[in-house]
Amino acid sequence: MTTRIYVLLARKAATALVFRRGPTKNVLLLRWDLTEDTIQEGQWLRGHIYERRCDLSPSGEHLVYFAAKWRGKYPSFTAVSRPPFLTALALWEGMGAWGGGGTFSDERTLMINHRLVGKPDEGGLAPKMSASPFHAHSGKGEDFPIWDERLRRDGWTLKQWGGWSARSLSGVEADIAGERTKVWAKIDPPIIYRRVLEHATIEMRIHGLHETNGPWYALEHDVLDSRGNTIMSLGRADWADFDRRGDLLFAKSGRIYRATRHKNTLDDPRELFDLRARHFTQRPSPPWARQWLSKRP
Numbered sequence: 505m506t507t508r509i510y511v512l513l514a515r516k517a518a519t520a521l522v523f524r525r526g527p528t529k530n531v532l533l534l535r536w537d538l539t540e541d542t543i544q545e546g547q548w549l550r551g552h553i554y555e556r557r558c559d560l561s562p563s564g565e566h567l568v569y570f571a572a573k574w575r576g577k578y579p580s581f582t583a584v585s586r587p588p589f590l591t592a593l594a595l596w597e598g599m600g601a602w603g604g605g606g607t608f609s610d611e612r613t614l615m616i617n618h619r620l621v622g623k624p625d626e627g628g629l630a631p632k633m634s635a636s637p638f639h640a641h642s643g644k645g646e647d648f649p650i651w652d653e654r655l656r657r658d659g660w661t662l663k664q665w666g667g668w669s670a671r672s673l674s675g676v677e678a679d680i681a682g683e684r685t686k687v688w689a690k691i692d693p694p695i696i697y698r699r700v701l702e703h704a705t706i707e708m709r710i711h712g713l714h715e716t717n718g719p720w721y722a723l724e725h726d727v728l729d730s731r732g733n734t735i736m737s738l739g740r741a742d743w744a745d746f747d748r749r750g751d752l753l754f755a756k757s758g759r760i761y762r763a764t765r766h767k768n769t770l771d772d773p774r775e776l777f778d779l780r781a782r783h784f785t786q787r788p789s790p791p792w793a794r795q796w797l798s799k800r801p
């Protein structure tokens with residue numbers, strides 16, 4: 505079983521939300537305390553959460569997410585919850601997998617990537633909270649409208665848009681971190697994003713979409729110095745970013761790592777969590793996760 509990990513960092517709190525996927529149609533949410541490096545297991549979803557269309561409020565107290573089960577009353581939907589739980593405080597029905605998801609402009613302002621954003625189909629908004637369409641072309645696009653905006657907001661810069669060089673249902677060969685693999689759509693040259701801090705830069709390169717027997721995004725990460733030289737190759741990492749202290753955080757092969765910053769250097773990475781040995785468990789949300797304004801214990 506392959507375990508994939510994606511992480512959202514709160515902008516104004518030392519907390520993060522971890523999406524742990526595996527097997528493919530099972531996703532677990534976990535809350536990560538970045539100060540103590542402890543982790544709290546939340547709820548599982550039997551379905552697909554589109555992690556790159558999700559966002560945390562600045563405090564980390566609310567999550568907007570896009571999910572699909574492809575059955576039931578709402579085959580796909582955008583919802584707001586109290587992470588690491590999924591109980592919808594507000595829910596909007598999706599239109600397939602096109603569009604969906606959203607971002608928090610601030611703690612009370614929510615932007616939803618649906619064509620029309622009115623009163624939620626289930627639940628309601630907290631007092632003084634508003635929800636509006638995601639810019640002029642709301643309801644269009646897949647991951648990139650939200651993912652790109654969230655990356656730029658959080659300090660990343662698009663350095664190279666790349667080129668869509670080939671597509672084939674049978675797979676196109678691509679070289680990713682020194683490995684030969686096949687992707688449905690090859691991006692050559694790759695899409696490149698960078699997160700630049702004083703002491704180091706993370707470079708994320710997207711080489712293709714829908715890798716055969718692999719993740720949807722065929723990507724790799726490197727850590728560079730101020731001259732652009734590679735000081736740490738993360739290879740086929742699922743995710744990487746800096747926390748508010750400048751520590752390097754990344755996820756790879758079902759594990760999460762931290763490389764602590766010391767002035768203008770980074771320590772060797774150390775493993776924090778191994779999330780591979782997790783199995784689907786039915787877990788109800790606690791009472792505080794079913795209300796907008798209740799205090800987290």
